Amino acid sequence: MTTLPAHALQLRGVWLRLGHEVILRGVDLDVAPGEGVTLLGENGAGKTTLLRLLASSLRPTRGEGRVMGFDLRDSRSVRDFVHLMPVDAGLYPDLTCAENLDFALRMHGQRGDVAAALGRVGLGPAAGRRGRFLSAGMRKRLALARASLLRRPVTLVDEPFANLDAAGRALVQELLGELRDGGVTLVVAAHEPALAQQVAPRTLTLAGGQLAEA
Numbered sequence: 437m438t439t440l441p442a443h444a445l446q447l448r449g450v451w452l453r454l455g456h457e458v459i460l461r462g463v464d465l466d467v468a469p470g471e472g473v474t475l476l477g478e479n480g481a482g483k484t485t486l487l488r489l490l491a492s493s494l495r496p497t498r499g500e501g502r503v504m505g506f507d508l509r510d511s512r513s514v515r516d517f518v519h520l521m522p523v524d525a526g527l528y529p530d531l532t533c534a535e536n537l538d539f540a541l542r543m544h545g546q547r548g549d550v551a552a553a554l555g556r557v558g559l560g561p562a563a564g565r566r567g568r569f570l571s572a573g574m575r576k577r578l579a580l581a582r583a584s585l586l587r588r589p590v591t592l593v594d595e596p597f598a599n600l601d602a603a604g605r606a607l608v609q610e611l612l613g614e615l616r617d618g619g620v621t622l623v624v625a626a627h628e629p630a631l632a633q634q635v636a637p638r639t640l641t642l643a644g645g646q647l648a649e650a
């Protein structure tokens with residue numbers, strides 16, 4: 437039997453500088469496995485930067501952190517547990533919708549029902565369309581299908597409600613809710629607190645480079 441670490445995410449005194457700008461100033465964070473966190477903050481507050489740090493795409497300038505018990509600097513281990521759904525959807529423009537999902541599954545050595553996942557997000561008829569020909573909302577739906585298929589233990593979601601119509605926003609809530617019901621730890625950066633909090637009730641605000649419980 438595998439035992440879960442006490443914390444899915446943990447940061448201690450994390451500072452992060454990008455270029456001349458100090459984005460994070462001594463951030464502490466403890467997130468329990470399976471917890472859902474909504475991350476709020478004004479434009480430019482550093483939400484995306486914090487998600488990228490938790491995904492091990494950026495290193496702290498100072499301080500330390502762990503993801504599912506692994507040191508943030510151990511990118512290879514951390515990336516086995518984490519999926520970041522970026523704000524721009526992070527898809528391959530020359531691959532079709534189905535190929536994008538197939539590729540993501542293969543990268544993680546996983547199997548999954550790609551056709552069903554596409555159908556779920558309303559992209560069944562667009563399965564053969566290349567990423568570059570999708571609308572912004574369709575790209576978001578495809579990224580959502582990917583996050584849902586991969587079901588990584590820690591799923592970080594950057595502005596999932598942007599560019600979506602009402603049905604799309606409801607779909608985001610439904611699929612992210614299913615991930616949480618399955619025990620996934622969720623961090624959702626959003627400008628729509630009421631929507632995000634329904635699936636990720638604990639709310640943190642990033643301001644002046646520091647995190648505070650809302």
Ligand SMILES: Nc1ncnc2c1ncn2[C@@H]1O[C@H](COP(=O)(O)OP(=O)(O)OP(=O)(O)O)[C@@H](O)[C@H]1O
Pocket residue numbers: 454455456457459477478479480481482483484485486
């Ligand atoms: N690669 C980079 N080099 C230098 N500065 C950067 C870099 N990436 C982001 N920044 C700066 O970091 C700050 C935080 O940006 P970030 O994208 O994390 O904010 P955000 O809270 O996600 O904003 P938004 O709500 O607008 O998406 C901004 O001032 C931005 O200009």
